[in-house]
Amino acid sequence: MAGVTLDTVRKVYAGNVEAVKGVSLGIEDGSFCVLVGPSGCGKSTLLRMIAGLETISGGTVKIGDRVVNQIEPADRDIAMVFQNYALYPHMSVYDNMAYGLKNRGTPKDEIEKRVKEAARILAIESFLERKPRALSGGQRQRVAMGRAIVRKPQVFLFDEPLSNLDAKLRVQMRVEIKRLQRALGVTSIYVTHDQVEAMTLSDKLVVMSGGQIEQVGTPSDVYRRPETRFVATFIGSPPMNILPGKVEGPGRVSVGGQMIQVTDMRDGLAPGSAIEVGLRPEDVQAGTGAGFSALTMDVDFVEELGATQLFHGKVAGAEFVVQASTGQIPADTRSLTLSIDPSNVHLFDPQTTKRLGRV
């Protein structure tokens, strides 16, 4: 078992396109690390550099204590699960799982033992003799994971492994991956653009954008204290509302002339300067409360989600969404008074987009 350490890792493609711009990251042994970000943010490239499928333009990648920059993928002691599974179509499920071991000269009875064991864990024993094309998407996914497990690698790499599955199966496989990783205790790095997958799977969540890391932390850290406006609007669904505001004084900002109390606010901000006020749709309540600030909202329309309703409208001229339990607010409401808990307000610098919380 081993951790993975990245030190200012860079990837420059031909034509001077910098896909990964100096990423440093430590992934502890046995932890589940998820790289999340929009497409083109460099997360897959980073994963492929760790796998050895892309050359590393700068910096070092360490698996355990070993720098692996110049080591072939096969010798890095990693296993990878691909988005399209990349199963060998002409081999049976058994041979697919055994192939990597065969190439390493593992004795036949040992291969059989390990494949049977993995098949048992993944509940695919009954179709070991079938070809991949005779399997459903979920079953192929299991085989791809089986192929990774039998190798007993130091690190599992997952490249958007659930994107090709339907929504229901995705939820089911997500739980299984998490359970499996817990049981095996193997360091895992998982790339996804789905923030729900990212939140639920990770011990360590890495949000990336434009080839750089925006924030690293536990899922709840990242959710509760987003370090940049990008992270604030990327993590959480529906995304955080951002309102243009003004600094009024210590612990106080205003939006369209309405005062808002803020718990987490940096000291020494000049009164009158512009600031961005972030509020999660699920953190605002209808009505008024003691110690809470109030905002008025014009409602345009309501989206029904079953258990909850989304109220779309405008606050101080900016788009705003409120999430409320169904029935809490009458659906024909045209104007809402919202109460804001001071501890739920996030402030960002309009120029640098960095969080302006307490240091």
Add this chain to the structure above:
Amino acid sequence: MVESRRYRNIVAYLVLLVGVVIVAFPVYLAILASTFDAATIINGNMPLIPGDQADENYYRTIFVGASSSTREPVGTMMLNSFIMAMGIAVGKILISILSAFAVVYFRFPLRMTAFWVIFITLMLPVEVRIYPTYKIVADLGLLDTYTGLILPLIASATGTLLFRQFFMTIPDELLEASKIDGAGAFRFFKDTLIPLSITTMAALFVIQFIYGWNQYLWPLLITTKSSMQTIVIGIKKMITTQDALTEWQIAMTTAVLAMVPPVLVVIFMQRLFVKGLVETEK
């Protein structure tokens, strides 16, 4: 609706039937002619039902040869043709799959140049480069040899292109998965590319076998000994005789025999195609 569909079916079948008759009748005539003696064919009133000379004709053709034109029995010619066609088909598959593998999976200097040079040879079939090719083959002392018959016809781009196009459709992840599974370039080729290419190989084999079998100009040029004659040349020589009557029954028997191997190849390989297709359907 039902009426008009039936009507359309009848028309469709009629058209198909006419097509089949046009294609099949000459073949039937050749088979017919191989069952009569020379006199019956030459008097111009050949019946449309088979005669009784089949055993005699086929025996003479295969083991004895035509008396007036060439002494070579057709058995030898068929063997020559078979060796040539097999050599071309197998040789071409080997060369094409290897060069396509190199062009698609390796990054080497002048890779695209190499590909285009191979591609350009498509525009230069044997007939166009026949003089220089003959010169080279003659200088190498390969006249009247199987090598001389086979080698110049192997060099062309069709197979390379076919395999290249097929390799491009294989997802990159398969190569990457192989890399992670510890398979080097050769193992990837042997364990993954070749098994996946079987149906492509079968297709190329059929095309090239028939191409090789039907070669006329090239064998005509470089074979002088009658023991090296191919069957296509043999038929031609049987028909144009100097001083004697053409033994049409022997020529026709030879023609029928010449048809057999390509037909067998198509029938046998078609089963491979179907197998490949059925497996993808599953």
